Structures are given as C-alpha cells and as structure tokens.
Amino acid sequence: MPDRALEFDRVSKRYGDIVALDAVSFEVRPGELYGFVGSNGAGKTTAMRIALGVLAADGGEVRYAGSPVTHATRTRIGYMPEERGxxxxxxxxxxxxxxxxxxxxxxxxxxxxxxxxxxxxxxxxxxxxxxxxxxxxxxxxxxxxxxxVHDPAVLVLDEPFSGLDPLAVDVMSQVLRDKASTGVPVVFSSHQLDLVERLCDRVGIIRSGRMVASGSVTELTADAATQLSVRAPRAQPGWAATLPWVRVVSDSGSETVLELESGADDQAVLAAALATGPVTEFSRRRPTLTELFRNVVSDNGAEREGAGA
Known part of the structure; x- marks a missing residue:
C-alpha cells in the first residue's frame, strides 16, 4: 500500500509583486493531525486552496499517496473553508x-x-x-x-474551531482524532494555539509565504532557552527584574516566568526568590507554542527551516 501522505513540494504562488507562497514544503502523514499556523495573510488559506484545486500553483506540486493531486483525488478530500460554504x-x-x-x-x-x-x-x-x-x-x-459525509481520504480544514464554545470544541476535537486514527491525514489551520498544541502531532508555522518551522512542539522548542516557573506568593513585584542573565517572560503576581541566558545559575535565581519569602514552586518550564510562534514570526525571530518536514 502506498504511503497515504499529503505532500506540499516547493509550492509557490504570486499575485503580481506579492509573494503569497514561496517554495512551501511540508508533509501531513497518514493518521496525523497537523496544525498549520501563521498570522493573517501568511499564506495558509492559499496553500489549502491550491491543494483543493481552487487556485493553481505557479510552481511546485501537491501530492497524495506519492502521486500529483488530480481532480479525481480532490473528490476524496474533505474540505472545510473558513468562510461558510x-x-x-x-x-x-x-x-x-x-x-x-x-x-x-x-x-x-x-x-x-x-x-x-x-x-x-x-x-x-x-x-x-x-x-x-x-x-x-x-x-x-x-x-x-x-x-x-463522503468518507474522505484526506481532511483539509481552515479555522474549523472558529466561533465554537468549549463543548463544541471538545466534540470537534474528538471527531478529528477519531478520523486520524483511521489513517487519514488531517491538516487544519487555527489561531487557537493552545488547542493546536494540545491536539496536533506536529505543527507547521508559515510566515510571509515561507515555512519557518515544522515538527512536534517538543522538537521545535528543543533549542529554546531554559525557562523557570517561580511561585513566590509574598514576593514584591519586579523582584526578578534586576537579576543578571535573566529575562522576565511574564509576571502575574502569583507566578513569575523567567528565561535564563546561557551560563545563568538557576540556584542564584532560587536564592533571590527565597529572599522575598516562601517559594511554593520552582521548576523548569517548556516554552508554549504561543511563545514559540511569537518568536519565529517576529521580525527578529530566527528562522528554523523544516525540522521534521
């Protein structure tokens, strides 16, 4: 049986001087939930419409099970547009x-x-x-x-969770998990990054028409700077702001999240926190997909090409 993956191979699209897609490549594997995320106008919908044949690519190819997607193949794709259809x-x-x-x-x-x-x-x-x-x-x-309804072999969904209440999100999430468990590749876009992180096997991030990251969240954050979560309920606001080699990521009062530069001493951070009063939690923390997204789509974000794509 051929590999039933959905592949985007260097797919490009221009509108005059505007580059909508610039040699976009990624793969959605059989039985995989793949989150396709990016800012508005990044190229997500354009890529999906090319897979559906609504738009023609200027270059590159979309393949399913190793063969170019044709009209016959597209009848086997389940598509959910962002706009009601x-x-x-x-x-x-x-x-x-x-x-x-x-x-x-x-x-x-x-x-x-x-x-x-x-x-x-x-x-x-x-x-x-x-x-x-x-x-x-x-x-x-x-x-x-x-x-x-037509028992598709591939699912391509554009913002499927938009406007849903939490109960409906749970229902739809389970439907997508069940569908993927039958070997169907499922790709969907969403701005709800916490949901994407919880639901998806892998994630692709697109910025200005270019894929800048692809892989599991664990893979994509493997090289991220060390973060610490510190809970010191009696600490004075801003207690960590002057610590050397430390950047304050967030400070909600009850929890302070810190990013340590290379060579920083986490025990010195703990000592500083204890000096403010009792510390109820002190733990290493993995960056969230939202934090990763902000980093890679910002002008200063380092591009990380196609890990696992």
Missing part, C-alpha cells in the same frame, strides 16, 4: 445528502452517512432546520459534517 435555505439533512451525492455516493449511502454525522456532531434535533436558522456554532458543525 453552505446553502443557507437548505435543511441540514437535505444539504448533507446532496453534498454526499455530489461526491458520488449512492442515495442510500448518502442518507446513511448524513444521519451518522448529524448524530455524531450533536445535530439530531436540528436535522430538519434550515442552515440560516442555526447558531454560528451549529453552522460550523454542519460545515464539518459536509467535509466528512
């Missing part, structure tokens, strides 16, 4: 059946799949409602059902 006056069930049939499913199978995803996504009581009468969160659930 539903018929607002169609009823939920009718719409999902219609979309399943457009992808080639027989009427009975289309009905069976539509009912399955309606139940799975908690839409049973809304199945006869017109889409325009649904809340934005329920419309988002219907949009995901539309991407799944």
């Amino acid at each position: 539903l018929y607002p006056k169609m009823k939920v069930l009718d719409q999902l059946v219609y979309l399943a049939e457009l992808h080639g499913l027989a009427p009975n199978e289309a009905h069976r799949n539509a009912e399955y995803w309606i139940g799975k996504l908690g839409l049973t009581e809304r199945r006869r409602d017109e889409v325009l009468k649904l809340s934005l969160g329920n419309q988002q659930r219907v949009q995901l059902a539309a991407a799944l």
Whole structure:
C-alpha cells in the first residue's frame, strides 16, 4: 500500500509583486493531525486552496499517496473553508445528502452517512432546520459534517474551531482524532494555539509565504532557552527584574516566568526568590507554542527551516 501522505513540494504562488507562497514544503502523514499556523495573510488559506484545486500553483506540486493531486483525488478530500460554504435555505439533512451525492455516493449511502454525522456532531434535533436558522456554532458543525459525509481520504480544514464554545470544541476535537486514527491525514489551520498544541502531532508555522518551522512542539522548542516557573506568593513585584542573565517572560503576581541566558545559575535565581519569602514552586518550564510562534514570526525571530518536514 502506498504511503497515504499529503505532500506540499516547493509550492509557490504570486499575485503580481506579492509573494503569497514561496517554495512551501511540508508533509501531513497518514493518521496525523497537523496544525498549520501563521498570522493573517501568511499564506495558509492559499496553500489549502491550491491543494483543493481552487487556485493553481505557479510552481511546485501537491501530492497524495506519492502521486500529483488530480481532480479525481480532490473528490476524496474533505474540505472545510473558513468562510461558510453552505446553502443557507437548505435543511441540514437535505444539504448533507446532496453534498454526499455530489461526491458520488449512492442515495442510500448518502442518507446513511448524513444521519451518522448529524448524530455524531450533536445535530439530531436540528436535522430538519434550515442552515440560516442555526447558531454560528451549529453552522460550523454542519460545515464539518459536509467535509466528512463522503468518507474522505484526506481532511483539509481552515479555522474549523472558529466561533465554537468549549463543548463544541471538545466534540470537534474528538471527531478529528477519531478520523486520524483511521489513517487519514488531517491538516487544519487555527489561531487557537493552545488547542493546536494540545491536539496536533506536529505543527507547521508559515510566515510571509515561507515555512519557518515544522515538527512536534517538543522538537521545535528543543533549542529554546531554559525557562523557570517561580511561585513566590509574598514576593514584591519586579523582584526578578534586576537579576543578571535573566529575562522576565511574564509576571502575574502569583507566578513569575523567567528565561535564563546561557551560563545563568538557576540556584542564584532560587536564592533571590527565597529572599522575598516562601517559594511554593520552582521548576523548569517548556516554552508554549504561543511563545514559540511569537518568536519565529517576529521580525527578529530566527528562522528554523523544516525540522521534521
């Protein structure tokens, strides 16, 4: 069986003088949840639209299972656009059946799949409602059902968690995990970086049309400076600001997060914290995806090309 990975191989796209994608390469492996993140206008949606054939690349290639993506391949991709792509006056069930049939499913199978995803996504009581009468969160659930109803071999989702309440986020997260567990490559973009960090096997960060990092969060933060989390509830505000070789990342009052430069003595930091009063926690801390993102997309952020891509 061929490797059922979705590959972007040096994909480029320009709009006049604007470079939307600059030789973008990354791979979404079978059974993997891949988070594709970047600032607004970084190129995420352009890359996804090229994979779907909505846009043509100026250079490079998108492949699935080792072969170039064709029209036939694209019928096997489940796509969820950031903008709602539903018929607002169609009823939920009718719409999902219609979309399943457009992808080639027989009427009975289309009905069976539509009912399955309606139940799975908690839409049973809304199945006869017109889409325009649904809340934005329920419309988002219907949009995901539309991407799944034809049993796709690949999932490409643009901001699937936008506008969802925490319960709906949990439902959608589990659906994506379940789908990936069947061997389907799943790639999605999101600005909710804490969710991406929690959910995804690997993450790709794009900046100004270029991939600047790709890999697991652990891999991407492996070379990051040492951080310490210090809880000293009686400490005076700003107690760590004058320590040498130390940068204050955040100070909430109850917790101070510090970044140590090479050669800094963490025991000297502990002694300074104890001088302010009791210390209830003193531990090393891994930078979050949000902190990593801020670093690599900033003008001064060091680019880290394609670890694990």
